Amino acid sequence: MHTLVVDLGYGDAGKGTVVDRLCTPRPGAAPVTAVIRFNGGAQAAHNVVTTDGRHHTFAQFGSGTFSGVPTHLSRLMMVDPLALAAEARHLAALGVPDPLALLTVDRRARLTTPYHAAANRARERARGTARHGSCGRGIGETAAYALAHPAEAPTAGDCTARTVLRRKLTLLRDRLTTALGPLDAPPVEACLDAFTAFAGHITLVDENHLPRLLRRGPAVFEGAQGVLLDEWHGFHPYTTWSTTTFDGAETLLAEAGQPRAALRLGVVRSYTTRHGPGPLVTEDPALTAALPEPHNGHGRWQGAFRAGHFDAPAHAYAIAVCGGVDGLAVTHLDAPARHGALRVVRGYRTPDGPMDHLPAAQPGDLGRQQALTERLLTARPDGWQIPGSDPHAWTDALSDALSAPVLLESYGPTAADKAGPLGGAADGVARQCRGSDRRAIGKSK
Template sequence: MPSNVIVGLQWGDEGKGKITDFLSKNSDYVIRYQGGNNSGHSIHIENNYFILHLIPSGIVYPNVKCIIGPGMVVDPKFLIKELINLKSMGINVDNIFIAKRSHIIMPYHILLDKYKEEYLGKNFIGTTNKGIGPAYEDKISRIGIRMLDFFYPDIFYKKLKNNIELKNIIFKKIYKKPTISVEIIYKKYMEYAKILSSRIIDAVYEIHIALNKNKRILFEGAQAMLLDIDYGTYPFVTTSSSTTGGVCVGSGIPPVGFDNFFGVIKSYCTRVGNGPFPTEIIKTKLVNYLRNKGNEYGSTTKRPRRCGWLDLVAIKYSCKINGINYLIMTKLDVLNGLNYIKICIKYEIDGLEVNYFTPDIGNNKINCIYKKFKGWNQNICDIKEYENLPINCKKYINFIEEYIGLKIILISIGSERNKNIIKYKHLFYKIFSSEKI
C-alpha cells in the first residue's frame, strides 16, 4: 500500500488536520515529522471538536498508530495535558508514541522565545512563544536534550546543568532577567519521564518495519510550505523543514518510500503573524466576512488571521518545491455569498511582470495582477457531487487546476469530517483503498 504525504502549500491553517483525519481511516500509521505545539490541527466530528497540537491527526481512529517523529520538538508538560484531555473526551490514547530522537522543549526555551521577541520590539518575528525556535537552535548547536535521554537520568542531569548554566548567563547578561534552577527543572522533568517513558520508541526502526510489511502510512507536518526555514518567506518562517523534503529528514524515510504528495490549499489565503503577504485584503468589511465565516483565528494563539485572495504564483512555487501530485482544496464554502472572487496570477515588481515566487519577496513592493471571477450565492455545504456545484464555483476550481497543472482531487465544503466532495472518484479510491471513505 502507498505511503502518502500531506503538506500545506500556503502559510498554514489550510485545514491539514481535517484532511489527515479524513484520510486516516484507511491508514495503519499517521506520523508527524516536524514542528511542535506551535500549531493546531482542528478536527470536527459531529458535535465534537478536537484541536491537536503535538499528537498526529489520525488519533481519533483506534486502529491507527500515531508517532511523534524524530524531527519534532516536544514539550512533555504540554503533551501530557493533551493526552489527558483526549482521554477525557473518550479517545483511546494507547497508540500514541514518541520518537527517541525527538528533542525536548525545556522551560528555558520558552523563556528565550519570549525574551527575544521582547528584545526585538517592533521587529519581532511573531512566534507563538512556545520555545520551538530555541529548541531547534539547541538541536543545531548540538546541545539539545532528546527523548532518549529520559532513560539515562545521570546523562540527562549533566546535559541539563550545562544548558542552564549557559542560558542563565544569557538571561542575566543580555536580557536582564532572573536565572533559573537546575534542581527544580530536573525533578519536574523526571516526573514527566515516568509518565511518558512507555511511549518512547525507536521510531525509525518501527517505521521501516511498517514499510517492509506494506503498512499504509500517512505523513503530516505541523506548518506549511511558505513557513519552511529554507524555502518560505524568511525570516518570518518556522524553524524546521515543513516541505515534503522535510518528511525524509523528520521521519528517517528515504525518498523512494513515498508514493503520493498531496498539497492542501485553502480557497483563499490567510497568514498569522508578521511577514510578506502579497494578496492580503485591506478592506476591513471583506476581511471580517472571511475571518468570521471561516473562523480564521489561530488554533494555538487565538490571534486573528490576516486574510487575502488565493495566490497561484505562490502555490505553483510550492507545488514545484514539494513535488505535489494532487491538490486538495478546503473551505470552499467560505466563499459563498461573495459578489466576486479574485485570484492572483502574476506579480508586478518594479514595473515588470513576474510569474514566479522570488526569494526576495519581502524586500520588494509587489502589486498583484488578478483574474476576477463572479461569485455564487448558494449554500454548497450539503452538495455531494462535483457536478452539482454552482457553475461559477466550478469555473473557479477549473481555472486553478489549469493554471497549476494538477487535479484538485478532494474539495472540503465544511469543517465536519464528511463535508467533502471527491472530484475524481476513480482516481481517489485507487490511491487510498477499494473501500470507500
C-alpha cells in the first residue's frame, strides 16, 4: 500500500520529516521503493535532519534520499534543472553518493527556466505592498505559460533536442520580455548548454515508467506547499499555481491502474504557521518569538515567517476540500511543553457574526475564494481550548477537532523523534483505515 503525504496548512508543517521517517528502514516493514513528487517544483523547502546531524532542505529530490530511496519527478512536476543540479551538489557534499543516479524524470514534466523566475520576480516587485508572497522561483510563471502556450512550453524531454529547445526558449524569452521588459536572465545559448548537460546526467522516462515503479512495492507520494495555498481552494490571491491536495497523486495512481490504492496522510503542526502575506486568523506574534526555527525565517520574496495557535476551522476546511484523510501526522509536539500558552482555536469572530467552519465549494470560483479571504482577514480567534503541556492531550484534541486518528507523532526533527503505528510502509494501517472506512471530512459545528 502506498502513502500520500499532504500538508493541511499553509506549508512548512513538516512533510519532509514525515517522509524521511516513512522511508527510514524499520524491522518488519516493507522498504519504500520510491518517493514520487506530484506537484510544485523548486520552491518546495522540506527540511530533513538526520540522527547524525546532517541537514538538507529538499526541493525537488524526495525527502527519503538520505535512506537511499529513489525519487521520481512525475509529469505533474515543474522541473528546474539549475536548482536540481545545485541540490544534487549539496546532497553529495553531505555524503549521498551520486544523487542524480537516484532520480528519474518524466519527459512530460514542464521546465522552469531562468526566464520564468525573472518574470516572477518582476511581477512581484511591481505589486509593491500588495505582494502575494511568491517564492520568486518562477513556478506560477511556468504554470501560466504552459496554460497559455501548451505546445510551446519547454519540457524535460526537450532537453535532449537542442534545436527544439532553442526555439522554445527563444519564444519564451521574447514573449516575457515583450510583456515585462528586459529580464535579468542569461542568454538562450547559456541555458541550452546547462539544460542539455542536465539531460546527459539524469534518466528521462516515459509514461510507462511510473506504473512499473508502483508495482515493485510501496511508494510515498510527497506533496508540496499546503492545502490552504491550493490554486483553487486556497485563500485567493495568496495561493500557489499548483494543486496541493491529494488530487495529483490520486490521478497518477489511477493512470497507473491503482486507483485509491493509498493511505491519505494529512500533516499538521501543533500550531499554525505561514510564510508571507495572507490570512492567519490565529496569529500571535509572541509565538513567533517564543518558538524560533533554525530552518524557517524571513524570505526575500515570501516575506516573514508567522506563527499562530492551532487553527481548527482552517484545517478542517483543508480536510473537507481534500475529500478526507485516513489519518494525521502531527509535528512539533515538543512545542506545547516549551510554550505553555499554546491553544486550539475552534472558531472565529467576524464583523458578520461568529464562524466555526469554512464553507467548501467546487473549485473554479476565484471570486468566491477572494470574498472568503477578505472575511478571514477581518476575523479574530474565538472558542479557545488549552490542552496543556501533555503532548498526548494535544494529539487527542487535534484528533477530535479534525475527526481523524493520529497515526504519526513527531517530537523533534529526526526520524528517531517520531512515534506511532506508521513505520517504513503503511500497509497494515491502511488496511485498518479501509476496513473501518474512516475517512474524515472535517466537522461542521
